[in-house]
Amino acid sequence: MSIDRVxxxxxxxxGHGIAQVSAAAGKRVTLSDRTAELADKGKARIGSNLKRQVDKGKLEQSAADEILERISxxxxxxxxxxxxxxxxxxxxxxxxxxxxxxxxxxSADADAIFASNTSSISITGLATATDRAPRFIGLHFFSPVPVMGLIEIIRGLETDDETYDACRTFAEELGKTVIESKDYPGFLVNRMLGPFINEAVFALMESTGTAEDIDTGAKLGLNHPMGPLELSDFIGNDVMLGVMDVLYRGFGDPKFRAAPLLRQMVTAGHLGRKTGRGFYTYDETGKKVE
Ligand SMILES: NC(=O)c1ccc[n+]([C@@H]2O[C@H](COP(=O)([O-])OP(=O)(O)OC[C@H]3O[C@@H](n4cnc5c(N)ncnc54)[C@H](O)[C@@H]3O)[C@@H](O)[C@H]2O)c1
Known part of the structure; x- marks a missing residue:
């Protein structure tokens, strides 16, 4: 089956990023939220993203208009x-x-595929809220969606091959590379990312090094574009704590216990860029304050 109406x-x-890349791939898209105003706000964000591309000369105005017209x-x-x-x-x-x-x-058609973009909740579990576990799947996009080239596809225990194949083709039509994960906590990417960031927080907590030196170590020693602590601030320290708690509960393995400093920072509201304070301090535009 082919996926044309999203x-x-x-x-x-x-969600607005997923709608944007789907429409850019020629799909007809409906973008919905709790209220019509929130959905319109999402569409307006797509309009601004496209305008930036047009201003930079990366996209024709006519192509931008066509993408927006495909989204209701x-x-x-x-x-x-x-x-x-x-x-x-x-x-x-x-x-x-x-x-x-x-x-x-x-409300959906009986044969529609259901896909969740969850970062951490069990696909097999969410499928039980529906009538179609074989057609329920995880499509894990990465942020910012138009820029990041990966989609992690998660097969629930009962996801059938037809659903997987249709989603794989759809993801490739969006220009993304697919990796496939079974439905275990953190899937593949967050299972690697969580412990990496968490270990950096332990190193900071134990005064093994400063935040700057930990991040510089990862950037220049491992060739990562961002250090683990600045990345945690960017994603949200609350989100990273959530990932560690999911891994810890899901596997029941103490190796996944969250660093106490990470939990303490979340308790204090030092969530990273979005609150202006995390492992670093940020101004109202989200720029790091030296
Ligand atoms: N932020 C990331 O980097 C990232 C990356 C991969 C996956 N995810 C996952 O994507 C999902 C969305 O995350 P986000 O960062 O876009 O969050 P967000 O808070 O920016 O957006 C969530 C949207 O869902 C809407 N919403 C909430 N309840 C709703 C309902 N009952 N009906 C309709 N709309 C409803 C909200 O109004 C909001 O606009 C989460 O499951 C998250 O784990 C996030």
């Missing part, structure tokens, strides 16, 4: 009928996601 629910950071907006799960795939990018909260999937099960 329903994206959750028009935030990830909606409210809630109601408009999901008539789409080949529903991609869910609502808050990373299991009960919110389950409620959303229950509503989508009622």
């Amino acid at each position: 329903f994206v629910i959750g028009a935030g950071l990830m 907006t909606g409210e809630g799960a109601d408009g999901a009928a008539g789409h080949d795939i529903v991609i869910e990018a609502v808050f990373e909260d299991e009960s919110v996601k389950r409620q959303t999937w229950e509503a989508l099960t009622k």
Whole structure:
């Protein structure tokens, strides 16, 4: 089966990006959120992204217009009928996601594929909120979606081959490279990233080195574009703590215990760039303050 009509629910950071790359690949897209205003805001963000590309000479104005014309907006799960795939990018909260999937099960076509962009919640578990575990899958995009070249596809315990193959083709049509993961905590990428960042926080907590030296070590010694502490600030220290807690609970292995300093920083509200303070300090534009 081919995927041509895409329903994206959750028009935030990830959802608007997923809608943008889908429309840029020629798909017809409906972008939905809790309210029509939030969905329109998501579409407006796409408009600004495209305008930046036009201003830089990377995209023709006519192509930008066509991409925007392929995107309509909606409210809630109601408009999901008539789409080949529903991609869910609502808050990373299991009960919110389950409620959303229950509503989508009622409104979407019976043969539509259901895909969650969750970073950490079990695909096999979310599928039980729907009537279609064989057609339920994880499509894990990375931020910023138009820039990052990877999609991690997660097969739930019951995901069938037809669904996997259709999603793989869809991801490739969006110009992304696919990696496939079984449905274990953290999938592949966050399972590697979480302990890496967490170990850097332990090193800082134990005064093995300064934050600057830890990050410089990763950048120049490992050729990473960002150090682990600045990356944690960028992603959100609360999000990284969530990843560690999922790994710790899911595997029951003490090697995944979150660094106490990471938990303490989240408790204090030092979430990183978004709150202006994390391992570093940031101004209101998100720029690091020396
Ligand atoms: N931020 C990242 O770097 C990143 C990367 C990969 C995956 N993810 C995952 O993507 C998902 C979305 O994350 P985000 O960063 O875009 O969050 P976000 O907060 O920017 O956006 C979430 C959007 O979902 C909407 N929403 C919440 N409940 C809803 C409901 N019941 N019905 C319709 N819309 C609803 C919100 O209004 C909001 O616009 C999460 O599962 C997250 O784990 C995030």
